[in-house]
Amino acid sequence: MRRWLNKLRKEQHYTQQQVADGAHIDRAYYAQIENGTRNPSMAVATQIAAFLHINPSLFFSDHLSEPFEIALTNSPIVVAHCDLDLRYTWIFNPHPDFKMSPVIGKRDDEIDENPGTLALMDIKQKAIQQNSIVRKRIAFPLSEGLIQYDVFAQPLYDSNGNIIGAATAATELEN
Template identity: 45%
Template structure:
């Protein structure tokens, strides 16, 4: 993961209107070192990661998540993991549905990406997590280009290193695929029972 370009970081920097030189000056490093962080060649120290997170409004754990084995374990799993800020705009996303690109969603909220009952329900869940400052969970159905998907969505508030609320995180597990797998397994089991009886 260390060599993968951090396109999410580049987009957050551009959303804030900073050049590489400007953000490097703000966190007291030279531009070439910052460039290596953005290009994925370098991993920032914990202190530097916190400074970047403060200036660019994301949660510092993203750097740790990139290096975690869960990245590889979840790549083909029916799960989406994301972070969002207090305006409910994505600051990072992992494994989105193919209708969405992991970089183009940065800086946008769900309704801006696709306005439908599912995205409005998801935004309401996120609003409540921020307002109540506690974890919430809900099953939500979304229309996608290849059909309807139901996700079990868990949202949690996110705090920075100073204990300030900066947004939230969500983990969405696809239920519709799981249901199809269970139905498929049940059909095979009943076929086997029929064969045994004969």
């Protein structure tokens, strides 16, 4: 079951029928996608993702390329995408304090408002507004204390070259 999809749909106050209508697919087909008995095509995943304002790659995150997944899983690196409103559309390898499903669709300040999350939002916004790469060292208060990250943000583009958000890569630094 794709619990993250079910939770995201409910958080946005949609029924399965509304998502299916918004994605131009049959409700029964959407229900099968949500409960995990069917996998959407890339076209259908894109339609659902557009309606829910997420990245379609979330549907295929279980099928990431093995070298990428092996290299980054349990590493001190977090990779993420957000939309123009700075809401997460995709995240890989988040810090253990964060679970993927509650993060998708939310802004950093909705997850935890502190100087670190506000600084992270600021560099994402700068990358989008300035259409440039932004890099900054940011400290986040996490369960094991104040953790420093080297955060790299850059604009995220659609296939037509329009900025649709920001991509970030954050590397935990040794104390």
